[in-house]
Amino acid sequence: MxxxxxxxxxxxxxxxxxxxxxxxxxxxxxxxxxxxxxxxxxxxxxxxxxxxxxxxxxxxxxVSPQKRFHQRMIRRLTEALDAQAPEHLSSVDQMDVKLGPRMRPCPDIVIINTVAAVDDDRTFYTPDEVHLVVEIVSPESEDRDRKTKPFRYAEAGIAHFWRVESNDGSPVVHVYELDPATGAYSLTGIHHGRLTVPVPFPIDVDLDKLPR
Incomplete structure (x- = not known):
């Protein structure tokens, strides 16, 4: 669409x-x-x-077949974020974000405007509709998730980006926020065990329970 x-x-x-x-x-x-x-x-x-x-x-x-950790993280984290999101925001998984004429990644999770989420005919969202992008790193996607995609998300003006890594099966969340002065992401925290952040809305997630 x-x-x-x-x-x-x-x-x-x-x-x-x-x-x-x-x-x-x-x-x-x-x-x-x-x-x-x-x-x-x-x-x-x-x-x-x-x-x-x-x-x-x-x-x-x-995209390569997902490992079980990756699939569980997508499902459980999407559910956790959607349960805590305010009414005007929604959490959806594995939907494209059209960043430009030749850039259309498919993030693992995005927080978007609810008015966009309820449109079942959509095949992609635009950066102005996206408040947070979450990428869960797989071995084959390391360079894209750590380098290429964050740069492009920041360039498109998406305010928040999380990168989720596996540490022996336990999730570690690297949280980034867009610096309006530089147009680049700045690391605001690396979260083990529990993720508690105030933006893009108040979020509190027990990370150790997510992959179960």
């Missing part, structure tokens, strides 16, 4: 021509809107081939 005023200047409505170049990208490159036009099957008929894919700086990135 496109959001009016998203600023894209790409008018392509079909990706069949782009797939003729597979596995190389098309000469004109992939765009954020192409993700809504990808077929259900892969170029060789593979089922659900494009089911879990992100667009990172114009490149399609396929």
């Amino acid at each position: 496109n959001t009016p005023g998203d600023g894209d200047d790409v008018a392509v409505t079909d990706v069949s021509g782009a797939l003729d170049y597979w596995p190389s990208p098309p000469p004109w490159g992939w765009t954020a809107d192409d993700l809504d036009r990808l077929p259900a099957e892969g170029p060789n008929g593979e089922p659900d081939f494009f089911k879990h894919v992100e667009l990172i700086d114009g490149a399609l990135v396929f």
Whole structure:
């Protein structure tokens, strides 16, 4: 689904021509809107081939199967955040955020405006609708979650970013806040055992209970 005023200047409505170049990208490159036009099957008929894919700086990135820690953290942390969020905010998991014409990551969890969350036709959210992004680090996504994505989220003006790491099966949450003077994230705390923060709303989570 496109959001009016998203600023894209790409008018392509079909990706069949782009797939003729597979596995190389098309000469004109992939765009954020192409993700809504990808077929259900892969170029060789593979089922659900494009089911879990992100667009990172114009490149399609396929998400690896999740480890159990990752899946449990997504489910339990999403539930914990949604239970504590004020009425105008909602916690959703594994939904795209369209940062620009060629940048459309799929964060593990986002806190968004409830008015956007209740729209079941949405396939992505825009930075102005997002208050917090949470990425749970997997071995294959370390560089993206620690370097590429935080830089892009900050560049898009998203105020809060959390990075969740596993320490022998226990979650450790690195909390960042956007510095308006620099436009970059500043680390405000590393949380073990319990996460208590006042923004983007008062949050108190027993981290040791989440992966269970």
